[in-house]
Amino acid sequence: MSRSSLVSSSMPLGPISNEKNQADSARPTKRHQGFTLVELLVVIAIIGVLVGLLLPAVQAAREAARSMQCSNNLKQLGLGLHNYASTYNGAFPNNGYSWPGGYPSDYSPLAKILPFLEQAQLQDLIDFNIYMGHPALADLPEGLHEAAGTRVPTYECPSDINADVHLLTMPSGASIPIAGTSYSMNQGSGLDGVYHPSVGEPDGLCWTNAKVKFRDILDGTSHTIVFAETLIGGGLESDTPTPNMDPQFFRAGVSEASTAVANLADSGDIADVQSYITSWNGDRNHYWLRGTVPNGPIINGRLSPNSNIPDLVRGSSKITAARSNHTGLVKVALADGSVQTVTDSIDLKVWHASWTRMGREVETISQNR
Structure with missing residues (x-):
């Protein structure tokens, strides 16, 4: 076969190329569009629903962890008390x-068990020979400021949102930082009529x-409570009896703390004690160092949780209640070292x-677990 015949039998290159280009240009162009x-x-609505479903679960998990840490704190307090008693011939x-x-x-029981909570270095800052004086008349001696x-x-309970350092205004007008506690020691039931931790002999464990x-x-x-939860106060004060403040964060100043008032409070209706309320303050448990002072860690169980x-x-x-930010319950440590959960009901x-x-x-x- 000759070279010329090969050339003549071949398809022309030019027209094929043009036809291909025309075919490609005739095809519809694919466009990449966004949402x-x-x-x-x-999509936003779906994400919102998922967050709405997950958030309560996350919050519940966090509160479960905080609750466990609170129980562990009370367990440590109970263990510290046992070790203290072992050192001091069985005494609390x-x-x-x-x-x-x-x-x-009035150095508090919490100030005394520090070495048994691996806090010996903090107790070294406390000179128990220093007399602190009347809280309404004398400033806290300077040698105790660092410890306080x-x-x-x-x-501090992790669920206690006011667990922090607060300012104490002393009689001189000077202010110092003081640290508080979410736990208080058992003074008594409050049924014995003893509400002052320095007057009389109550039916509990500490005065x-x-x-x-x-x-x-x-x-x-x-069967006997030794430590109970109570919330650290919110810090604000009001010199007037109304409006009523949240009892979880504020205490009520009353014209008398007596059995008559406590009996009225048993109803659980604030209206029954309203006429005795003269003011509100938010310094509950601001002071772990001192026990007898109004803001110290001594409690009676007269009011329900x-x-x-x-x-x-x-x-x-004081006529007091155990309190916590755990929903519907408080935690207590018993004298045997165990920790129990008590419902509000x-x-x-x-x-x-x-x-x-x-x-x-x-x-x-113990029989109502």
Whole structure:
């Protein structure tokens, strides 16, 4: 076959190329479009629903972790108390001692168990020979300022939103930082009419000049509360009785802290004690160092857990409730070292029975788990 015949039989290159270009140009062009507004709104709505479903679960998980840490704090306090008692011949830490002609030397039980909570270096800052004086008449001695303003993690519930350093205005007008606590020691049931931690001998475990030992808990250590939760106050004050403040964050100053007022408070209706309320303050448990002072960590169980009635305070006399930010419950440490959860709906007779050391009650919170 000749070269010319090969050439003549071949398809022309030019026309093929032109036809291909024309075919390509005739095809529709694929356009890459973004989301339409409707699609975007649908995606946002779906994400919102997912967040709405997940957020409560995340919050619940966080609160479960905080609740567990709170229980661990109370467990540590109970263990610290046992180690203290082992060191001091079975005796519990008390609320200080009477001082000749003056206010008690009221170093709190929490100040005394520090070395048994791996806080020996903090207790080294406390000279228990220093007399602190009357809180309304004398400034806290300067040698105690550093200790008073030091936060102790074991003393603070993670759910307590006011766990922080607060300012204390002293009689001279000077202010110093002081640290508080979410836990208080059992003074008594409040049914005995003893509301001041330095007057009389209550039916609980801790007061001024107390000499309670494990052997004195005739009701049994597994039936007697030793520490209970209570919320640190919000810090604000009001000199007027109204409007009513949130009892979880504020205490009510009253014209008298008496059995008559406590009996009225048993109803759980603030209207029944409204006529006795003269002011509001937010310094509950601001002071872990001192016990007898109104803002110290001593508590009685007269009011139900998380009561709608605010803690009622007249000077250092108090009618109080265990309180927490855990929904519907509070945690307590029993004298045997165990930690129990108590619901707000606990029967008051059972609740009160758990605050006495020798009330001989048949039923306590240990039987109501």
